Amino acid sequence: MKIKVNYFGRLAELAGTDSEQIALTAEPDSENLLKQLEEKHPLLKGQVSALAINGEILQKRIKLRAGDEADLFPPFAGG
């Protein structure tokens, strides 16, 4: 099952890309997605401050479906 992942701000530098398709290897949920991304890009470990799925910032673990789009954010720094 594939989903699209977008990296914002500093995370794009740490992942070495702005965006990529990821084939989920474990039970498809938001926690496992983060775990898989941190394994693929070890520099991301501990740097992700928020995760959004299909434009909604998550407050808790959710199940993922094929075609979902994930946004990974470092700490917000507007202003």
Place this chain on the structure above:
Amino acid sequence: MKDVFIQGPIDPEMIAGSVAAHQKKKHIGAHHLFLGQVRADEMQGSRVKAIEYSAQKEIANRVIHEIREEAFERFELCCLHVYHSLGKVEAGSICFFVFVSSGHRHKSREALGFLVDAIKARAPIFGKEILEDGNHQWKTNK
């Protein structure tokens, strides 16, 4: 939903024009404005030349819309405007403009503090600080 983002710096003429445009709203007794300006901080033996802003625009616009609604519910406001830069803004230029108007100063002053803090904390906006020596680092909010 309103798009709060402006490409590049916010023009001071636009800010003055925005104040002038409210002169016909005669129930307003107080305006409070916040103007965020890019600061030439010294770091790593160099100095910040500019900040390049990026955002998840769809989420940021929606979050700011929700914060606006909260402000209208909590404070007695006549109007409220928010603008934020995207892309490159040189040190000394304006990158964030919040404009609150009310019948009386206490409400607009309180609302302004709430809005600035909430937008900084809750909107997915990021800033890459470009240094004079060509290096960069990522802005963090204190």
